[in-house]
Amino acid sequence: MSGLNEIIHQPVRLRVMAALTVLAPGEEVDFAYLRGLLEVTDGNLGAHLRKLEDAGYIAVNKTFIERKPRTFVTATVAGRQVFKAHTEALKAILKNGS
């Protein structure tokens, strides 16, 4: 079915995209905060974020705040579009029953 995206469909990545697309464009969320929200481990989230980043669906911004390393994550325009298309395809499956 067109619109479905294999990278996004994985459950953790699907929830990551759902969380990030709620934020306004330009807003980014702290890695640790996102981990708490998703209830996953550091390593697990890190691996999924890398996959989404490689696909160009999210942008990861590593920075220092008060001399401590911090990682912020945001959904890219492409990521938002792909996620929207994916959810619409899921809705279509439900509607058409196929």
Next chain:
Amino acid sequence: MDVTRNEAQESLAAIEVMMQKMRRAAASGGTHYFFILWGCVWFFGFLGSHFFPGKTGGYLWLGFDILGCFASWAIGMALRHRVRNAGDNVTGRRIALFWLTLFLYCLLTVWIAGPVDGKKLAMIIVIFAMVGWMAMGFLMSLSIVRLALLITAVTVAGYFLLPDYFYLWMALLGGGTMIGCGLYIRCKWQPS
């Protein structure tokens, strides 16, 4: 790729749950900390007014308010990097300006209405504070609006029905409601 109807349903449900969770977490920010903090300030402040009427109660209030302001600043600083905007934070500045304006209008009202006794002063401050909360609630979450209406109703009821126990009433029901609401938001809305 093939996705069954069941799988699609489960995925959409997971998306909905996650979006709601993020929306609430982002909207509430650290609201629960502020509710609990200012609930404690109200609780101890009004207890002070009840048990130490006159100037002592006033000084206690002043002390608690100063502590509350410092603690609010510290909490705000600690939470400011959870969700951040890459651009200029115009909304944040406008919200700060709104609270400053509301505070100045409250001072003006007290000055024009004065001299007012302690209970009337408390009523005016509570009413202005609740107007501010409601404005924030309309921006972030309607449950804050409901809470502000409840506290206003509780305050007015206490003022007219229990004038002798007004401060005690405010400590238990006003402060208690804020603390309870903060704990509720902490349990239901926030990530662990």
